[in-house]
Amino acid sequence: MAPSASLQPSQSHQSVESLSAWIRDSGGFVGSISVDHPAGMERRVVATRDILEGELLLALPQHILFTSHSAASTSIAARWCTVHEVDEIDLLCIQLLEELELRAASRWAVWLATLPAAYDTPLLWDPPTRAALRCADLTRRVDAQRATAEASFASLRRLAAERRLPLPPSFTLHRYLWAIATVRTRGATLVDEGAGGSPPTGEWALCPLGDMFNHAADARTRCCFDRDSATYRYVAGAHVRAGGEVLVCYGAHDDSVLLEQYGFVLAGNPHSRVRVAEECSELPERVAAWLHEQSLDLEGLHLSADGGSWELMAALRLKHATEKEMEHGAAFAVLEGELISPSNERLILAALLRLARARAQLFGTAAKRRSPRLSSPPGAPTLLSNGWQPLEDGYATMRARCLIDSWVGAQRQVLSECIQALERQMRSLPPASPSIESSTARHPAHNGQIDTLASEANLGEPPASRSTHRRKKIARSVNDEISAMSSEAR
Numbered sequence: 001m002a003p004s005a006s007l008q009p010s011q012s013h014q015s016v017e018s019l020s021a022w023i024r025d026s027g028g029f030v031g032s033i034s035v036d037h038p039a040g041m042e043r044r045v046v047a048t049r050d051i052l053e054g055e056l057l058l059a060l061p062q063h064i065l066f067t068s069h070s071a072a073s074t075s076i077a078a079r080w081c082t083v084h085e086v087d088e089i090d091l092l093c094i095q096l097l098e099e100l101e102l103r104a105a106s107r108w109a110v111w112l113a114t115l116p117a118a119y120d121t122p123l124l125w126d127p128p129t130r131a132a133l134r135c136a137d138l139t140r141r142v143d144a145q146r147a148t149a150e151a152s153f154a155s156l157r158r159l160a161a162e163r164r165l166p167l168p169p170s171f172t173l174h175r176y177l178w179a180i181a182t183v184r185t186r187g188a189t190l191v192d193e194g195a196g197g198s199p200p201t202g203e204w205a206l207c208p209l210g211d212m213f214n215h216a217a218d219a220r221t222r223c224c225f226d227r228d229s230a231t232y233r234y235v236a237g238a239h240v241r242a243g244g245e246v247l248v249c250y251g252a253h254d255d256s257v258l259l260e261q262y263g264f265v266l267a268g269n270p271h272s273r274v275r276v277a278e279e280c281s282e283l284p285e286r287v288a289a290w291l292h293e294q295s296l297d298l299e300g301l302h303l304s305a306d307g308g309s310w311e312l313m314a315a316l317r318l319k320h321a322t323e324k325e326m327e328h329g330a331a332f333a334v335l336e337g338e339l340i341s342p343s344n345e346r347l348i349l350a351a352l353l354r355l356a357r358a359r360a361q362l363f364g365t366a367a368k369r370r371s372p373r374l375s376s377p378p379g380a381p382t383l384l385s386n387g388w389q390p391l392e393d394g395y396a397t398m399r400a401r402c403l404i405d406s407w408v409g410a411q412r413q414v415l416s417e418c419i420q421a422l423e424r425q426m427r428s429l430p431p432a433s434p435s436i437e438s439s440t441a442r443h444p445a446h447n448g449q450i451d452t453l454a455s456e457a458n459l460g461e462p463p464a465s466r467s468t469h470r471r472k473k474i475a476r477s478v479n480d481e482i483s484a485m486s487s488e489a490r
Contacts, residue, residue: 015113015384019209022064022110028231029059033246035212044245045213051240057221058210058234065232066108066206067190071095076166085159088204090152092187093179096206097168100175103388111208113384118391119181120263120399123149129400134363134408137275138256145260149180178390185262186211190225190232207232215262217270219247254302255410265406272414273302273309274359303359305417307425308352310337316348342429349426353419360415363408 016035023030032051037043051057063070068091071077077095080086086094099106106112122130122142130146133139153176160167168175183206190203210232213221220237240246250262254271258264301312308316314334321330321340330340339345381391 015110015382016209016212018110019114023058023060023209026064027061028064029056030209031055031057033057035209042214043212045247047240047242047244047246049242051236051246053236053238055236056233057236057246059226059229059231060207060210060233062225062230062232064108064111064208065190066092066096066111066208067203068092068095069203074098076168079165083159083163083165085155089180089183090156092183092204092206093176094156094167094171096179096182097171097175100383100388101168101170108208112388113382114208114212115182115186115383117381117383117386117389119178119185120403121181121185122146122260122263122400123181124177125400129404132401132404135256135411137277138260142260149177153177175390181263182206188223188232191223205232210234213246213248215250215258215264215266216247217249217252217266219249221246221248223248255407259403259407263403265403265410267410269410272410273304274356274411274414274418275302276355276359277301303352303356303415303418305414305421307418307421308348312352313337313348316351317344320344320347342431345429346426349422349429353422353426356415356419356422360412360419363412363415 016037020030020034032048032055033045034048035043036046068081068088071081071091071094074095076098077091080091080094099108099112103109103112118124122133123145125142127143130139130142133142150173153173156167156171156176159165183204187204187206188210190205210223213234222235222237223233224235225232234248236246250258252271253261254273254275255265255269256275258266258269301315302309303312307313314337317334317340318331321334321344325340325344330344333340383390
């Protein structure tokens with residue numbers, strides 16, 4: 001049974017203070033920051049005094065980073081280092097569970113004591129809870145993530161039996177899933193600065209104390225591995241007042257990625273969008289191939305508060321273009337982000353409005369967001385306070401409904417703003433010319449796929465690096481492809 005929440009703040013404070021002292025004793029540096037975790041509130045890293053831009057916040061020596069390289073110094077994980085079937089994440093999971101068995105005898109014991117005993121990531125949810133997301137694309141990705149994890153667990157068990165490789169005594173599926181959640185939600189890619197030495201760029205690492213920084217889309221804290229000093233460093237990118245939270249950016253992620261990978265939803269996320277890639281599954285192969293060739297991938301198609309993404313609009317404009325419009329350079333106009341004609345644009349906006357309204361109806365009435373960020377439950381026990389035992393899956397399921405409400409609420413908000421934006425765009429169009437014939441009439445064979453395509457996108461502007469010569473070449477290719485499609489349709 002988990003200890004009461006009232007016991008958590010003092011235990012958390014003591015373990016974090018011990019962690020800071022351990023980092024300093026190991027040759028690292030802890031600047032003017034501390035971890036605040038009051039009862040009933042979320043853990044956060046705060047400034048203990050005014051911090052200036054460029055000030056060093058935290059420096060972690062390479063030898064205390066938890067990486068695949070450190071596995072070589074263990075007794076169990078070291079045996080798996082040369083097994084080519086085992087990837088970096090699995091190796092870290094084996095090492096993490098091995099160190100967990102050692103408890104206080106582990107060289108990372110002070111850091112391990114601060115790890116959560118449970119996570120809110122959908123990886124740990126049961127199937128009915130995952131289905132409650134009411135989004136086929138996200139549910140499919142989460143189901144695939146769980147299936148992959150279970151297959152990896154079975155594979156590790158099989159390899160251990162076939163090659164007589166050791167595994168931690170309590171290597172169960174439940175603990176393995178907990179380890180995956182730990183590695184994925186608290187890890188960082190070592191992006192390096194300086195010259196010479198190691199580790200190689202791109203190595204995945206768990207960074208003691210650094211794994212407690214929360215996320216903000218506009219955070220300016222710089223995180224990088226400095227090869228000259230062989231330390232992973234956190235440097236303030238802006239002034240932070242005393243008592244203010246110090247944040248880092250996990251990446252330009254939308255709410256679906258934040259929920260899927262980290263187990264929280266961010267209020268006011270500037271990258272919020274509604275993905276609709278699964279509704280493009282019936283696109284003609286030729287069109288889908290062209291989108292991919294021009295870096296307009298189906299996975300990037302989505303709706304945002306501004307309407308349809310550039311990729312989605314480009315694809316729809318070509319789908320609705322008439323032969324006459326194509327002869328007059330419609331493909332070139334599309335790649336320039338320009339309208340082909342008012343009638344063409346009206347068809348596109350109407351299709352997008354139908355899609356956005358259908359999605360909003362699918363999500364139904366969403367509950368009001370309950371927290372700006374739910375990265376970990378308030379008062380969640382640590383491994384130390386929970387007797388070094390990860391909590392059972394039921395704990396994650398209990399928290400899941402709150403997160404689902406937050407995610408669905410965010411999706412509905414985006415759709416509401418998207419519908420308003422599309423309606424404004426529709427009203428701003430000039431009257432359609434009666435001489436312009438829509439592609440709907442010309443190509444009835446593709447009518448059912450137009451609305452399907454209308455359900456994806458919002459990746460932003462096209463890459464600025466494309467030269468005019470490149471765009472003209474692409475436009476000629478598009479005209480050729482569309483002409484071929486028109487011939488097939490006739």
